[in-house]
Amino acid sequence: MGTREQIVDAANRLFYEQGFESTSFAAIAEAVGISRGNFYYHFKTKDEILQAVIEARLASTRKMLDAWADASADPLDRVRRFVGIVITNRGDIENYGCPVGTLTNELAKLGHPARAHAVGVFELFRTWLREQFEELGCETESDDIAMHVLAFSQGTAMLSNAFQDGDFVYREVDRIDTWLSGRLASRPSTDGAR
Amino acid sequence: MGTREQIVDAANRLFYEQGFESTSFAAIAEAVGISRGNFYYHFKTKDEILQAVIEARLASTRKMLDAWADASADPLDRVRRFVGIVITNRGDIENYGCPVGTLTNELAKLGHPARAHAVGVFELFRTWLREQFEELGCETESDDIAMHVLAFSQGTAMLSNAFQDGDFVYREVDRIDTWLSGRLASRPSTDGAR
Numbered sequence: 001m002g003t004r005e006q007i008v009d010a011a012n013r014l015f016y017e018q019g020f021e022s023t024s025f026a027a028i029a030e031a032v033g034i035s036r037g038n039f040y041y042h043f044k045t046k047d048e049i050l051q052a053v054i055e056a057r058l059a060s061t062r063k064m065l066d067a068w069a070d071a072s073a074d075p076l077d078r079v080r081r082f083v084g085i086v087i088t089n090r091g092d093i094e095n096y097g098c099p100v101g102t103l104t105n106e107l108a109k110l111g112h113p114a115r116a117h118a119v120g121v122f123e124l125f126r127t128w129l130r131e132q133f134e135e136l137g138c139e140t141e142s143d144d145i146a147m148h149v150l151a152f153s154q155g156t157a158m159l160s161n162a163f164q165d166g167d168f169v170y171r172e173v174d175r176i177d178t179w180l181s182g183r184l185a186s187r188p189s190t191d192g193a194r
Numbered sequence: 195m196g197t198r199e200q201i202v203d204a205a206n207r208l209f210y211e212q213g214f215e216s217t218s219f220a221a222i223a224e225a226v227g228i229s230r231g232n233f234y235y236h237f238k239t240k241d242e243i244l245q246a247v248i249e250a251r252l253a254s255t256r257k258m259l260d261a262w263a264d265a266s267a268d269p270l271d272r273v274r275r276f277v278g279i280v281i282t283n284r285g286d287i288e289n290y291g292c293p294v295g296t297l298t299n300e301l302a303k304l305g306h307p308a309r310a311h312a313v314g315v316f317e318l319f320r321t322w323l324r325e326q327f328e329e330l331g332c333e334t335e336s337d338d339i340a341m342h343v344l345a346f347s348q349g350t351a352m353l354s355n356a357f358q359d360g361d362f363v364y365r366e367v368d369r370i371d372t373w374l375s376g377r378l379a380s381r382p383s384t385d386g387a388r
Contacts, residue, residue, distance in 0.1 A: 017303060018303050018304065018305075019213075019215060019300060019303045019304065021213060021215045021216045022215045022303070022304060095302065096299075096302060096303055097299045097302065097303075098352075101352045101356070102299055102303070104352075104355070104356045105290075105296055105299075105352065105356075106213060106300075108289065108291065108355055108356075109212050109213045109216070109290055109291075109296070110212065110213065110216060119356050119357070122353075122356050122357070144362075144365055147353060147357075147365075148365075148366065148369065150349075150353055151346075151349030151350055151352070151353050151366060152345075152349055153349070154348065154349040154352035154353060155344075155345030155347070155349025155350070155352070156345055156349070158292075158295045158299065158345070158348035158349070159316075159341060159344055159345050159348060161298070161299055161302055162295070162298045162299075162302075162313050162316050163313070163316070163341075165341075168338075168341050171338060171341075171342075172341075172342065172345060175342065
C-alpha cells in the first residue's frame with residue numbers, strides 16, 4: 001500500500017472511531033508514522049483527506065455490494081447479507097455506531113460542504129436495496145422498502161451504540177427478517193399469476 | 195432566566211446544532227452575550243457545561259414524559275405522542291438529527307466520561323415506553339417493544355437527516371403505528387380472558 005493509501009486508510013479509521021472534527025492532521029500523520037513534510041506532499045488540508053476518505057468508502061461499498069450480488073442469485077438472500085452487517089460489525093458498532101450514518105450526521109451539524117458527497121454512500125445502499133426489491137417484484141414500493149431496511153440498520157446501530165446490548169441487535173434482525181417475509185408475501189407479483 | 199440557565203440553554207442548542215466537540219467555550223459566551231469573566235464565574239470547563247446540559251435534557255425529558263402521561267389515560271395514545279416526535283421536530287431533525295442519539299454517539303467516539311450520563315436520556319424514554327407497554331398487557335415483552343419503538347425513532351431520524359425526505363418520515367410513522375396495532379392485538383392478555 002502506497003503512502004497516500006496508508007493516509008486515507010488511517011484517516012478513514014480515525015474519522016470513524018473519533019469523529020472527523022476531533023481527528024487532527026497530526027493524529028493522522030502519527031498513525032501512519034510519516035513526517036509532516038511527506039504528509040503535506042499528499043494532502044494540504046483535512047478537507048482533502050475527507051474527500052479521499054469518502055471516495056474510498058464509496059469504492060469499498062460498491063465492491064461489497066457487487067460481491068453480495070455475485071454471491072447469490074436470490075435477491076432476498078442478498079438483502080439478508082445487508083441486514084446481517086449489524087451482527088457482523090457489532091463490535092465496532094457498539095463502540096462507534098454506523099460509519100455511514102455518523103459521518104453524514106457530523107457533516108450535517110458542521111454545515112460541511114462534503115455532506116452531500118458523504119450521503120452518496122447511503123445512496124449506494126438505497127439504490128442497491130431498491131434493485132433487489134424490484135427484482136423481487138415489489139415494483140413501485142421497492143424504494144419505500146429499501147428506505148425501511150436502511151432505517152432498520154440505522155436505528156439498530158444507534159441503540160446498539162448507546163446500550164451495547166447484543167441481544168437487542170439479534171432481536172431486531174429477526175424482526176426485520178420476519179417483516180421482509182411478510183412484505184414479500186403480499187407483493188403484487190404473488191397476488192396475480194400464482 | 196438567570197445567566198447560568200441562559201448559558202446552559204445556549205450550549206444545549208449549540209451542542210445539538212454543531213456538535214459538542216466543535217462548539218467552543220467562546221461560541222457559547224458569544225451566543226449568550228456575556229463577558230468571559232462572567233462566563234467563568236458559572237463554568238470553568240466545557241465538560242462542566244456538558245454535565246449541566248445533560249441534566250437539563252434529563253429534566254426536560256422527564257417533564258415531557260409526565261405531560262404525555264397526564265394528557266391521556268390510554269397508554270397507546272401516549273406512545274403515539276412519542277412516535278409523533280419525528281414529525282413534530284422534523285425541521286430540526288432534517289438539519290441536525292436526533293439530539294439524544296447524536297450526542298450519545300459523539301461522546302462514544304470521543305471516549306468521553308459523560309457518555310453514560312447522556313445515555314440516561316435514552317433510558318428515560320426506554321423506561322417510560324416499557325411502562326406504557328406493561329400497562330397495555332405486553333408483560334415480559336414490554337422492554338423489547340420499547341426498544342423497537344426507540345429504534346424506529348433513531349432510524350427515522352438518521353435517514354431524515356441524510357435524505358431530508360418528509361414523505362419517508364410519514365411512511366415510517368404509519369408503519370410503526372400499524373406494527374404496534376398488530377403487536378398489541380397478539381399480546382397475552384387478548385389471547386386469554388377475552
